[in-house]
Amino acid sequence: MKIYNFEDDPLAAVPNVDEQYMMEALKLAKRAAEEDEIPIGAIVVANGKIIGKGYNLTEKLNDVTAHAEMQAFTAAANFLGGKYLRDCTLYVTIEPCVMCAGASYWTQISKIVYGAKDIKRGYSVIQDKIIHPKTTIVSGVLEKECAELMTSFFRQKR
Numbered sequence: 001m002k003i004y005n006f007e008d009d010p011l012a013a014v015p016n017v018d019e020q021y022m023m024e025a026l027k028l029a030k031r032a033a034e035e036d037e038i039p040i041g042a043i044v045v046a047n048g049k050i051i052g053k054g055y056n057l058t059e060k061l062n063d064v065t066a067h068a069e070m071q072a073f074t075a076a077a078n079f080l081g082g083k084y085l086r087d088c089t090l091y092v093t094i095e096p097c098v099m100c101a102g103a104s105y106w107t108q109i110s111k112i113v114y115g116a117k118d119i120k121r122g123y124s125v126i127q128d129k130i131i132h133p134k135t136t137i138v139s140g141v142l143e144k145e146c147a148e149l150m151t152s153f154f155r156q157k158r
Protein backbone atom coordinates (compact mmCIF):
# COMPACT_ATOMS: atom_id res chain seq x y z
CA MET A 1 0.00 0.00 0.00
CA LYS A 2 1.31 3.39 -0.95
CA ILE A 3 0.53 6.14 1.50
CA TYR A 4 2.42 9.06 0.09
CA ASN A 5 2.70 9.99 -3.54
CA PHE A 6 5.80 12.00 -4.22
CA GLU A 7 5.94 11.20 -7.92
CA ASP A 8 5.46 14.85 -8.80
CA ASP A 9 8.54 15.75 -6.81
CA PRO A 10 11.30 13.17 -7.25
CA LEU A 11 13.57 15.11 -4.89
CA ALA A 12 11.18 14.87 -1.94
CA ALA A 13 12.29 12.25 0.55
CA VAL A 14 9.81 9.50 1.34
CA PRO A 15 9.09 9.77 5.05
CA ASN A 16 10.33 6.88 7.16
CA VAL A 17 8.02 4.96 9.50
CA ASP A 18 8.72 7.24 12.47
CA GLU A 19 7.96 10.32 10.37
CA GLN A 20 4.73 8.79 9.06
CA TYR A 21 3.47 8.16 12.60
CA MET A 22 4.68 11.57 13.75
CA MET A 23 2.52 13.09 10.99
CA GLU A 24 -0.48 11.39 12.63
CA ALA A 25 0.53 12.85 16.00
CA LEU A 26 0.92 16.27 14.33
CA LYS A 27 -2.65 16.04 12.98
CA LEU A 28 -3.87 15.61 16.56
CA ALA A 29 -1.69 18.50 17.72
CA LYS A 30 -3.30 20.70 15.05
CA ARG A 31 -6.73 19.62 16.23
CA ALA A 32 -5.75 20.69 19.75
CA ALA A 33 -4.72 24.11 18.42
CA GLU A 34 -8.06 24.44 16.61
CA GLU A 35 -9.78 23.83 19.94
CA ASP A 36 -7.55 26.42 21.63
CA GLU A 37 -5.59 23.78 23.53
CA ILE A 38 -1.79 23.71 23.65
CA PRO A 39 -0.92 21.93 20.36
CA ILE A 40 0.54 18.61 21.44
CA GLY A 41 -0.59 15.33 19.90
CA ALA A 42 0.23 11.71 20.73
CA ILE A 43 -0.47 8.24 19.41
CA VAL A 44 0.39 4.74 20.61
CA VAL A 45 1.30 2.18 17.96
CA ALA A 46 1.40 -1.62 18.33
CA ASN A 47 2.21 -4.02 15.49
CA GLY A 48 1.93 -1.25 12.91
CA LYS A 49 -1.51 -0.23 14.13
CA ILE A 50 -2.58 2.93 15.96
CA ILE A 51 -4.26 1.72 19.16
CA GLY A 52 -4.48 4.99 21.08
CA LYS A 53 -4.75 8.65 20.20
CA GLY A 54 -4.72 11.78 22.27
CA TYR A 55 -4.24 15.49 22.27
CA ASN A 56 -4.00 18.06 24.98
CA LEU A 57 -7.39 18.63 26.67
CA THR A 58 -6.39 20.49 29.84
CA GLU A 59 -8.65 23.49 29.09
CA LYS A 60 -11.71 21.56 27.96
CA LEU A 61 -11.56 19.07 30.84
CA ASN A 62 -10.27 21.60 33.39
CA ASP A 63 -7.69 18.99 34.24
CA VAL A 64 -3.96 19.66 34.42
CA THR A 65 -3.29 15.94 33.90
CA ALA A 66 -5.16 15.77 30.57
CA HIS A 67 -1.99 15.79 28.47
CA ALA A 68 -1.92 14.19 25.02
CA GLU A 69 0.21 11.27 26.23
CA MET A 70 -2.14 10.47 29.13
CA GLN A 71 -5.11 10.34 26.74
CA ALA A 72 -3.20 8.10 24.34
CA PHE A 73 -2.00 5.75 27.14
CA THR A 74 -5.53 5.36 28.49
CA ALA A 75 -6.98 4.74 25.02
CA ALA A 76 -4.27 2.17 24.23
CA ALA A 77 -4.74 0.35 27.56
CA ASN A 78 -8.50 0.23 26.94
CA PHE A 79 -7.88 -1.15 23.45
CA LEU A 80 -5.51 -3.84 24.75
CA GLY A 81 -7.58 -4.61 27.82
CA GLY A 82 -4.49 -4.35 30.03
CA LYS A 83 -2.52 -1.61 31.70
CA TYR A 84 0.91 -2.47 30.26
CA LEU A 85 1.98 -1.13 26.88
CA ARG A 86 4.95 -3.43 26.31
CA ASP A 87 5.77 -3.80 22.60
CA CYS A 88 4.13 -0.43 21.95
CA THR A 89 5.60 2.87 20.76
CA LEU A 90 4.46 6.31 21.85
CA TYR A 91 4.76 9.07 19.24
CA VAL A 92 4.39 12.53 20.70
CA THR A 93 5.06 15.86 19.04
CA ILE A 94 6.79 17.43 22.07
CA GLU A 95 9.10 15.85 24.64
CA PRO A 96 6.98 14.40 27.48
CA CYS A 97 6.85 16.24 30.81
CA VAL A 98 7.84 14.55 34.07
CA MET A 99 4.25 13.44 34.74
CA CYS A 100 3.84 11.78 31.33
CA ALA A 101 7.33 10.27 31.47
CA GLY A 102 6.38 8.89 34.89
CA ALA A 103 3.15 7.46 33.49
CA SER A 104 5.15 5.92 30.64
CA TYR A 105 7.33 4.22 33.27
CA TRP A 106 4.28 2.46 34.70
CA THR A 107 3.13 1.35 31.24
CA GLN A 108 6.57 -0.22 30.57
CA ILE A 109 6.26 1.04 26.99
CA SER A 110 8.98 -0.23 24.60
CA LYS A 111 9.77 2.98 22.81
CA ILE A 112 9.08 6.70 22.90
CA VAL A 113 9.56 8.84 19.80
CA TYR A 114 9.17 12.58 20.18
CA GLY A 115 9.50 15.55 17.87
CA ALA A 116 10.80 18.68 19.56
CA LYS A 117 12.48 19.03 22.93
CA ASP A 118 10.73 20.96 25.67
CA ILE A 119 13.61 22.86 27.19
CA LYS A 120 11.51 24.13 30.10
CA ARG A 121 9.26 21.24 31.07
CA GLY A 122 10.73 18.22 29.27
CA TYR A 123 11.48 15.29 31.57
CA SER A 124 15.13 15.10 30.45
CA VAL A 125 15.82 18.60 31.75
CA ILE A 126 14.55 17.67 35.19
CA GLN A 127 14.95 13.94 35.68
CA ASP A 128 16.49 11.62 33.13
CA LYS A 129 16.13 8.43 35.18
CA ILE A 130 12.33 8.66 35.14
CA ILE A 131 12.10 6.59 31.95
CA HIS A 132 11.80 2.80 32.35
CA PRO A 133 15.18 1.12 31.69
CA LYS A 134 13.57 -1.01 28.96
CA THR A 135 12.22 2.03 27.07
CA THR A 136 14.12 3.22 23.99
CA ILE A 137 13.99 6.95 23.26
CA VAL A 138 14.12 8.52 19.80
CA SER A 139 13.97 12.31 19.53
CA GLY A 140 13.98 14.96 16.82
CA VAL A 141 11.47 13.29 14.45
CA LEU A 142 9.83 16.11 12.42
CA GLU A 143 11.27 18.39 15.08
CA LYS A 144 10.77 21.59 13.08
CA GLU A 145 7.08 20.94 12.35
CA CYS A 146 6.35 19.94 15.95
CA ALA A 147 8.09 22.98 17.41
CA GLU A 148 6.65 25.42 14.86
CA LEU A 149 3.08 24.48 15.84
CA MET A 150 3.85 25.40 19.45
CA THR A 151 5.66 28.62 18.53
CA SER A 152 2.85 29.88 16.30
CA PHE A 153 0.22 28.92 18.91
CA PHE A 154 1.91 30.93 21.64
CA ARG A 155 2.67 33.79 19.24
CA GLN A 156 -1.07 34.16 18.65
CA LYS A 157 -1.72 34.14 22.39
CA ARG A 158 0.48 37.14 23.07
Ligand SMILES: [Zn+2]
Pocket: 067, 068, 069, 096, 097, 098, 099, 100, 101
Ligand atom coordinates in the same frame (compact mmCIF):
# COMPACT_ATOMS: atom_id res chain seq x y z
ZN1 LIG B 1 2.78 15.65 30.08
